[in-house]
Amino acid sequence: MSYKNTHRTRILTKTRRNALDGRRTHKGLHMTSKHILLASAFTALTLAACGAKDKPKDAAAPAAAADVKTEAKVDPASGPAIIFDAGGKFDKSFNESAYNGAEAFKKETGKSYMDFELKNPTELEGVLRKMAQRGGNPVVTMGFNSAEALDKIAKELPKSNFVIVDSEVKQPNVKSVQFREQEGSFLVGALAAMKSASGKVGFIGGMDIPVIRKFSCGYEQGAKYANPKAEVIKSTVGTTGEAWNNPTKGGELAKAQFDRGVDVIFAAAGGTGNGVYQAAKDNKKFAIGVDSNQNYLFPGTMLTSMVKRVDVAVKNAFTEAAAGQFKAGPVSLGLAENGVDWADDEHNKALVTDDMRTKVAQIKKDIIDGKIKVACDGK
Numbered sequence: 001m002s003y004k005n006t007h008r009t010r011i012l013t014k015t016r017r018n019a020l021d022g023r024r025t026h027k028g029l030h031m032t033s034k035h036i037l038l039a040s041a042f043t044a045l046t047l048a049a050c051g052a053k054d055k056p057k058d059a060a061a062p063a064a065a066a067d068v069k070t071e072a073k074v075d076p077a078s079g080p081a082i083i084f085d086a087g088g089k090f091d092k093s094f095n096e097s098a099y100n101g102a103e104a105f106k107k108e109t110g111k112s113y114m115d116f117e118l119k120n121p122t123e124l125e126g127v128l129r130k131m132a133q134r135g136g137n138p139v140v141t142m143g144f145n146s147a148e149a150l151d152k153i154a155k156e157l158p159k160s161n162f163v164i165v166d167s168e169v170k171q172p173n174v175k176s177v178q179f180r181e182q183e184g185s186f187l188v189g190a191l192a193a194m195k196s197a198s199g200k201v202g203f204i205g206g207m208d209i210p211v212i213r214k215f216s217c218g219y220e221q222g223a224k225y226a227n228p229k230a231e232v233i234k235s236t237v238g239t240t241g242e243a244w245n246n247p248t249k250g251g252e253l254a255k256a257q258f259d260r261g262v263d264v265i266f267a268a269a270g271g272t273g274n275g276v277y278q279a280a281k282d283n284k285k286f287a288i289g290v291d292s293n294q295n296y297l298f299p300g301t302m303l304t305s306m307v308k309r310v311d312v313a314v315k316n317a318f319t320e321a322a323a324g325q326f327k328a329g330p331v332s333l334g335l336a337e338n339g340v341d342w343a344d345d346e347h348n349k350a351l352v353t354d355d356m357r358t359k360v361a362q363i364k365k366d367i368i369d370g371k372i373k374v375a376c377d378g379k
Helices: 005-021 033-043 094-109 119-133 144-156 181-196 208-224 247-258 269-284 310-322 354-366
Strands: 081-084 114-117 139-141 162-165 175-179 200-205 231-234 264-268 287-289 302-308 327-332 340-342
Touching: 005 247, 033 139, 033 231, 081 094, 094 310, 114 181, 119 139, 119 144, 139 144, 139 310, 144 162, 162 310, 181 200, 181 208, 181 264, 181 287, 181 302, 181 340, 181 354, 200 208, 200 247, 200 269, 200 327, 208 231, 208 264, 208 269, 231 247, 247 264, 247 269, 264 269, 264 302, 269 287
Parallel strands: 081 114, 081 139, 139 162, 162 175, 175 327, 200 231, 200 264, 264 287, 287 302
Antiparallel strands: 302 340
């Protein structure tokens, strides 16, 4: 008899006994708090196919044996999985770019995938474990905050394949995808300095962490390359996960910078950036988007976006695993690999002059050729 049937029998037997003596009790329910928490987290797992109708019949099954460290056989036919960080998969930035990559894989192959949006970092270990146990191949987790939990689960489940984006986990079953954000940020920093009438440009980062320091450092170097006298004013949103999804705070920080004479702001803060862009529009200033091409959000306000091809990284990871070609280890993507760039399209065409385009094209070539060194390690 299965655990599920045995467990149901215990509960029904106890319930009948209670009904006979008129008493109500929960002593017959043999579920620990750990079971309940993991079951609750797991019921939030969804299959991101064309709609909710594509969920497997057992998608909401309780995680009965949470502490049993079994893992599914890694099979190329198994569907991939992705875990979005606290910003949510529709943040119009980092997570949404990852979502677009997963959707591109689904559209191209017709294969579905599992996904989960974290609300609390404490959920991550359980979700990583459960997705791997269900045959997720690979299990992709987004953001630097995932590193500690993934390191633990990757050791626990050595036959499962994992991918982390924006951090590094040195385990033989983990691919670590990182970007040279400083190179793309150098380009948009140069554009900001060229566009600025005041000579003051701003930067708003989500948190003071290595990856955001690379954005900030590259942006400042690019601005001062284009205009040695440029002043770069910087702000940080916060110290918790809320920093990536707080448009109100983003708008307040942007307004404070505008009051100091800044007329172009680069926001590297996930969904918080939406508040920065709105403030730029309201104050007739310029803003620079991040991760995804966000030029379309406020045409006439968005000078450009520092595009980070998270979508390509996720799609490639899914595709390689589906073909049985998963390869663990570190991956670094910059200008030379088309991993980062600046966005130039119909939405910002009127804001960027031909002279600016020519200058940025030369800067990009010089970075790729090694003539310009963008020295930023995030420390």
